[in-house]
Amino acid sequence: MNVFLCKYHVLRCPKCGHVKTGTARSKTCCPSCAHSWEISKGGHTFGVLKSFWTPAEASAFAQQFKMQREQARAKAIGEELEVKTAFNMLGLSQGCSREDFVKEYRKRALMHHPDTNEENPAAQENFKQITNAAQQIRSAMGWQ
Numbered sequence: 001m002n003v004f005l006c007k008y009h010v011l012r013c014p015k016c017g018h019v020k021t022g023t024a025r026s027k028t029c030c031p032s033c034a035h036s037w038e039i040s041k042g043g044h045t046f047g048v049l050k051s052f053w054t055p056a057e058a059s060a061f062a063q064q065f066k067m068q069r070e071q072a073r074a075k076a077i078g079e080e081l082e083v084k085t086a087f088n089m090l091g092l093s094q095g096c097s098r099e100d101f102v103k104e105y106r107k108r109a110l111m112h113h114p115d116t117n118e119e120n121p122a123a124q125e126n127f128k129q130i131t132n133a134a135q136q137i138r139s140a141m142g143w144q
Contacts, residue, residue, distance in 0.1 A: 083140045086133035098143055105134045 087094050090104050108130050110116065116124035138144060 004133070007099060083136055086136040086140075089129065089133040090137070092137075098141075101134075101141075103141070109134075 085092070087096075090101070090108060092101060092104055094103075109127065112123055112126040112130055114127055115125040
């Protein structure tokens with residue numbers, strides 16, 4: 001049977017120290033002493049390999065890894081869209097200066113503040129949205 005490993009793992013013989021690296025196929029035992037391999041990653045040993053990945057298992061792992069990577073990418077794109085929406089809510093471009101941001105935020109916060117708009121029932125919700133948008137922009141731009 002063959003072993004399928006990613007390039008970050010190595011097979012190490014605990015008896016003689018012989019090392020087999022990377023994505024190449026490897027026998028189940030060390031060629032120099034016929035002892036079972038151990039799997040290592042970044043210098044840490046995970047124990048003796050008793051079961052090996054079949055091609056189907058390696059393919060399933062690759063598909064799972066690809067799905068996790070795509071989910072992380074989608075999350076990053078979603079966060080980017082939220083920041084764009086926050087800039088649009090305050091009427092700013094993404095390349096604005098901090099002074100322009102503060103000026104526009106204060107203007108809109110004052111305009112929609114519930115204390116100055118007691119007759120408008122939606123003022124409190126608008127103020128919360130503006131405050132949340134400002135917080136998203138601050139964290140995205142590194143302004144705290």
